């Protein structure tokens with residue numbers, strides 16, 4: 189963290205607006221606002237706001253708007269010049285009174301959807317303005333699953349905080365635990381044993397494969413091709429069953445901990461993962477082939493929900509959302525951290541930016557992850573998997589890990605007694621949700637589920 | 653394409669449901685009880701009232717070929733108006749409280765509520781957050797609690813059976 193003055197803060201805003209650096213996060217604590225930016229490395233700039241206000245980043249750089257609205261709701265920090273002053277995470281006593289943006293025009297009608305949706309998914313509200321079948325505007329309203337995680341972190345013990353970090357977005361629990369553990373280790377100067385770093389990698393890649401498989405099936409299902417979902421869900425189940433035998437939990441919750449990992453991988457476990465890899469390699473290519481050759485499916489996914497490369501870059505879109513729109517960024521390589529700095533892998537990038545491209549990035553990444561796991565199993569170091577961690581303060585740490593949907597940023601500071609003073613966890617969804625609003629424009633309402641699934645943003649990870 | 657598709661159908665890529673004595677016993681039992689109490693089917697509406705989405709992943713898994721929930725006459729429906737059972741996850745957040753209450757009111761009687769997960773049961777790691785109201789039972793009457801973080805699909809099946817037997 190670098191404490192800066194208002195002038196420096198404003199220089200940073202101008203650099204962001206000019207596209208010279210990328211915004212990685214913006215969050216608050218009482219009396220202070222922080223932003224993380226990425227140039228060639230990650231820098232955290234912190235600004236004291238003794239009077240409770242600071243120059244808005246969102247005024248010149250739109251990706252910061254929702255983050256600033258959230259920080260104001262949570263910590264009362266007022267961004268001066270913020271163009272949208274409505275609350276965001278805080279819904280207040282009368283949640284239905286939210287002022288949606290006005291729309292005017294002949295023949296336009298509105299379709300409100302949510303927060304409770306038709307499927308087994310998380311809650312959020314989507315307000316479509318349509319001209320006939322065509323969406324002219326989507327406005328999202330989120331925050332329904334806001335659980336107060338920033339506040340719960342304040343004063344938590346390291347154990348409590350570790351469990352909490354693993355429950356910010358359940359589908360990315362391993363990635364969150366990975367980022368959190370590394371932030372703690374960065375703060376305390378702890379080095380986890382080499383074997384632990386490699387096992388973390390195995391878990392993170394298994395999580396990525398499980399989610400990508402599920403998403404690929406679900407995207408096809410939303411194009412009414414349910415056969416694919418049936419096949420992919422079965423492969424996904426195989427991954428989770430392998431996870432529970434190897435690591436003791438289907439989603440691998442609470443397995444990555446500060447100082448290392450909570451469970452070692454046995455020889456039987458290694459054999460189990462190897463046969464899982466074989467099975468996916470035997471079955472998945474035929475499904476991809478089926479996808480490629482099913483014209484009715486391609487008809488739905490190709491050219492649908494296009495996200496422009498320019499928007500993806502400006503918003504620093506992580507994960508498949510960014511990489512399907514030409515943004516060549518993957519924290520595993522662009523920032524680099526163990527064990528990935530010792531492994532060979534490619535970061536697939538496409539430029540079409542449509543549903544099809546987002547689906548195909550996942551397909552290619554499954555392949556890369558299988559190879560990564562193989563490399564890790566082949567070269568798995570021997571030895572301890574966990575070292576003791578003695579929290580002490582004040583100490584501050586930051587880490588980024590690549591979850592299946594994009595980079596997760598964790599920043600934290602210990603208090604003098606060794607508890608967590610402040611911890612903020614930023615999901616990739618923060619920068620992807622607004623892009624979904626852009627991508628759906630001009631598409632038909634019926635294609636929204638498909639576009640939405642191809643983004644698969646986290647509600648919980650965003651709502652905190 | 654047709655060849656691949658037909659191949660998939662003829663000798664299914666989806667394996668036969670692996671024999672799991674626990675699930676088999678559950679299946680037989682659930683089938684009997686469900687038929688006696690509710691005729692042929694039981695419709696479930698899932699409501700995420702604040703979950704981290706981990707519970708949703710496992711509820712979803714009930715639909716995969718391994719668990720194949722519909723074998724038992726249990727199925728997920730899109731509207732609370734079609735539901736017999738509400739499966740509610742998460743610590744109920746302040747922002748979801750009203751939506752949960754409305755969903756409950758929209759569900760016709762007789763209805764049952766299953767609180768899913770350690771969060772639904774008792775707020776889990778989110779206990780004491782000012783942004784959360786608390787366990788599901790603080791907002792709507794709960795008939796059954798299925799604990800776990802998240803509960804496994806097998807535990808979810810067991811829970812649904814328990815609900816049917818208890819009534």
Ligand code: SF4
Nearest residue numbers: 704706769770771801
């Ligand atoms: S019980 Fe666990 S998995 Fe379920 S919502 Fe709570 S934290 Fe997430």
